[in-house]
Amino acid sequence: MLSLESLFCHVDDFCQWFEPQWQQQLLGDGLQRRQRSRRLSLSEIMTILIAFHQSAYRNFKWFYNQLVCRYWRKAFPGLVSYNRFVEWMPSALIPLCAYLRHCFGKCTGLSFIDATSIKVCHNRRIASHKVFNPLAARGKTSVDWFFGFKLHLVINEQGELLNVQLTPGNVDDRKPVPHLLQRLFGKVFGDRGYVSQKLALQLWQHSGIQLITKLKRNMKNRLMVLSDKLLLRRRAVIESVIDQLKNISQIEHSRHRSPVNCLVNLVCGLIAYCHQPKKPSLLIDAALPAFA
Numbered sequence: 001m002l003s004l005e006s007l008f009c010h011v012d013d014f015c016q017w018f019e020p021q022w023q024q025q026l027l028g029d030g031l032q033r034r035q036r037s038r039r040l041s042l043s044e045i046m047t048i049l050i051a052f053h054q055s056a057y058r059n060f061k062w063f064y065n066q067l068v069c070r071y072w073r074k075a076f077p078g079l080v081s082y083n084r085f086v087e088w089m090p091s092a093l094i095p096l097c098a099y100l101r102h103c104f105g106k107c108t109g110l111s112f113i114d115a116t117s118i119k120v121c122h123n124r125r126i127a128s129h130k131v132f133n134p135l136a137a138r139g140k141t142s143v144d145w146f147f148g149f150k151l152h153l154v155i156n157e158q159g160e161l162l163n164v165q166l167t168p169g170n171v172d173d174r175k176p177v178p179h180l181l182q183r184l185f186g187k188v189f190g191d192r193g194y195v196s197q198k199l200a201l202q203l204w205q206h207s208g209i210q211l212i213t214k215l216k217r218n219m220k221n222r223l224m225v226l227s228d229k230l231l232l233r234r235r236a237v238i239e240s241v242i243d244q245l246k247n248i249s250q251i252e253h254s255r256h257r258s259p260v261n262c263l264v265n266l267v268c269g270l271i272a273y274c275h276q277p278k279k280p281s282l283l284i285d286a287a288l289p290a291f292a
Contacts, residue, residue, distance in 0.1 A: 123145060
C-alpha cells in the first residue's frame with residue numbers, strides 16, 4: 001500500500017496530464033454557466049476515495065468523518081462536509097476509469113481470465129430493490145442465485161490487472177471475452193465456463209490468442225501440452241485476486257443509493273488493488289520445474 005503522500009503524487013501527476021485533455025473533449029450545451037472552483041481539487045477527491053479502499057474502514061461515512069476530517073485536515077486543508085463530498089463523487093467517475101487503465105499491468109503472454117458476481121442487494125430484497133432495477137439482473141453462480149452485476153477480469157501471472165469489464169448478472173461469461181482480450185497476446189487460461197470451440201477458434205484466427213480451459217465432465221479427453229496442463233492447475237491465482245478485491249478492497253456491498261456511486265466504489269477498489277505492493281502471483285520456474 002502506498003503512503004498517502006505517494007498516492008497523492010501518483011494521482012496528481014496523472015490528473016495534470018489528463019484533466020486538460022478531458023476538458024477539451026467535453027461538449028457544452030451552449031449556455032454560459034459560472035464555473036466556481038472547488039475547495040478540493042480532482043486529485044484530492046480521487047486520493048481520498050482510493051485511500052478508503054486501502055484502509056481497514058468498512059463504512060465511507062465513518063472513514064471520512066472520523067479519519068479524514070480529524071487527522072488528515074493538514075493534508076487536505078480544503079475539506080468540506082460529508083454531504084458535499086458525496087455530491088462531488090460522481091464527477092470523478094470518468095477520471096477514475098482513465099486512471100484505472102493507467103494502472104493496468106503489462107501482458108507477458110500468460111494470462112488468466114475469470115468472472116465474479118457483484119451483488120447489489122440480498123436475495124430477499126430483490127422484489128423491492130429499485131436503485132439498480134433497470135441496470136442489474138439476476139444471475140447464477142456455482143453457489144447460488146444473485147441480483148447484480150458480473151465483473152469480468154484478466155490478470156497476468158504476476159497478479160496485475162490487464163483488463164476488466166462490468167456486465168449485468170445474466171450475461172454469459174464468454175460474451176465479453178473478445179473485448180477483454182483485444183490488446184493481449186499469448187495464452188489465456190480459464191475455467192469450464194469458457195469452454196467454446198467457436199470462441200477459441202475466433203480468438204486464434206483474429207488475435208492469435210490460445211484459449212485453454214478445463215474440460216467438462218461429459219467431454220472427451222484431449223491431448224494437451226504438459227506445461228499448459230500445469231499452468232491450468234495454477235489458475236486459482238485469479239480466484240485469490242478476486243478474494244482480495246472483495247475482502248480487502250471492498251468492491252462489493254449492498255448499501256449503494258446511486259448507480260454512479262456504485263461504479264465509483266468499484267473502480268476505486270480496483271485501483272487500490274493495483275497499488276497493492278504484494279499481489280497473488282505465480283513463480284513460473286516453480287510451476288514448471290522441469291520445463292523452464
